[in-house]
Amino acid sequence: MNKKITVIKGDGIGPEIVTEAIKVLDAVAEKFGHSFEYTDILMGGCSIDACGVPLTDEAVATAKAADAVLLGAIGGNTSTSPWYKLAPNLRPEAGLLKIRKELGLFANLRPANLYDELKFACPLRSDIIEGGFDMMIMRELTGGLYFGARKTEVVDGVETAVDTLSYNEDEIRRIAIKGFDIAMKRRKKVTSVDKANVLDSSRLWRKVVNEVAKDYPEVELEHMLVDNCAMQLVRDPKQFDVILTENMFGDILSDEAAMVSGSLGMLASASLNDTKFGLYEPSHGSAPDIAGQDKANPLATILSASMMLRYSFDMDKEADAIDNAVKQVLAEGYRTGDIMSEGMKQVGCKEMGSLVAERV
Ligand code: NAD
Ligand code: IPM
Ligand code: MN
Numbered sequence: 001m002n003k004k005i006t007v008i009k010g011d012g013i014g015p016e017i018v019t020e021a022i023k024v025l026d027a028v029a030e031k032f033g034h035s036f037e038y039t040d041i042l043m044g045g046c047s048i049d050a051c052g053v054p055l056t057d058e059a060v061a062t063a064k065a066a067d068a069v070l071l072g073a074i075g076g077n078t079s080t081s082p083w084y085k086l087a088p089n090l091r092p093e094a095g096l097l098k099i100r101k102e103l104g105l106f107a108n109l110r111p112a113n114l115y116d117e118l119k120f121a122c123p124l125r126s127d128i129i130e131g132g133f134d135m136m137i138m139r140e141l142t143g144g145l146y147f148g149a150r151k152t153e154v155v156d157g158v159e160t161a162v163d164t165l166s167y168n169e170d171e172i173r174r175i176a177i178k179g180f181d182i183a184m185k186r187r188k189k190v191t192s193v194d195k196a197n198v199l200d201s202s203r204l205w206r207k208v209v210n211e212v213a214k215d216y217p218e219v220e221l222e223h224m225l226v227d228n229c230a231m232q233l234v235r236d237p238k239q240f241d242v243i244l245t246e247n248m249f250g251d252i253l254s255d256e257a258a259m260v261s262g263s264l265g266m267l268a269s270a271s272l273n274d275t276k277f278g279l280y281e282p283s284h285g286s287a288p289d290i291a292g293q294d295k296a297n298p299l300a301t302i303l304s305a306s307m308m309l310r311y312s313f314d315m316d317k318e319a320d321a322i323d324n325a326v327k328q329v330l331a332e333g334y335r336t337g338d339i340m341s342e343g344m345k346q347v348g349c350k351e352m353g354s355l356v357a358e359r360v
Pocket of ligand 2: 093096251
């Protein structure tokens with residue numbers, strides 16, 4: 001098969017990790033007789049520097065014309081980079097929000113599981129993680145606080161900032177349906193996470209999720225408040241199958257789930273709409289503290305490329321080849337610094353990518 005992939009290397013470690021994911025995709029293409037055609041576009045700080053905006057309309061058009069998008073990460077150090085002196089709508093993150101909105105990517109899937117080989121990288125006690133865990137965080141991605149009206153103004157002589165958290169029932173219903181559909185292919189349990197004891201948007205969330213649940217009698221549904229969920233993720237991560245939640249809660253809980261799995265450098269993601277199209281990116285950021293040092297863990301990006309093969313291209317055995325290659329490399333004891341533990345062999349970003357590509 002011939003597939004067109006729009007590539008966004010982005011900022012910080014973005015170019016390093018995407019290069020390794022492409023190495024692995026090329027190994028898949030060679031082994032299985034496919035051809036992947038890559039077209040680069042700019043997004044984030046590099047686009048600000050080259051074009052004055054974090055994402056041009058031409059770049060969006062290129063992304064739309066592809067079969068899928070592969071993204072590294074965007075952004076700089078938010079305290080020191082000059083990008084953060086610009087107006088908010090001209091900063092790197094505005095490019096990411098624009099592409100998610102323009103492509104209608106309302107469903108963000110972030111799978112967090114514990115590889116047996118990485119149990120020493122997990123900060124939780126061994127009795128808590130005995131037997132491993134395997135959850136899918138379903139994060140709503142184009143609504144909520146990220147896209148509500150915001151302003152900063154002086155009210156009665158006091159500087160005041162407002163962000164708006166708004167959801168309508170249609171936005172909730174479509175992500176809930178995706179969440180239940182995915183649960184049907186897994187262990188048939190949905191934990192819907194909200195703050196319904198305080199927020200109107202969460203009360204609507206709960207009501208709509210309950211309505212959708214009626215169409216899925218086989219799926220067990222529970223509601224959990226977000227503060228409790230943050231605690232339960234470290235108390236007993238095994239209890240979760242699908243976590244269904246709104247944009248901001250999903251952002252925070254997925255970083256927590258990533259660390260419980262051993263490292264932010266392991267958590268892949270797929271951002272989907274209602275077609276086969278998708279954008280695939282690691283859940284972590286541009287890690288300015290380690291950029292350009294060949295230290296980044298490329299596995300989250302490589303596993304995101306595997307999700308691209310599975311969800312957008314229906315290439316299940318090709319995706320399995322990547323997932324198995326990652327497991328094999330970990331079983332052989334190779335580790336980047338973030339997942340290093342005693343007795344293991346430490347490698348850099350490039351070597352990790354090559355090791356996976358060779359095992360595909
Ligand atoms: P971050 O995820 O970039 O880094 C947090 C910590 O995790 C750092 O210590 C970093 O070195 C480490 N880390 C992250 N990914 C790693 C990897 N693959 N291998 C090894 N270590 C890794 O979060 P941050 O520092 O809060 O944000 C930095 C910038 O990234 C900000 O500008 C932020 O807006 C942006 N960001 C972008 C995305 C994205 O592009 N999707 C996601 C999150 C943050
Ligand atoms: C993520 C990131 C983004 C988000 C930022 C960079 C806007 O943290 O993809 O998790 O909050 O969605
Ligand atoms: Mn995040």
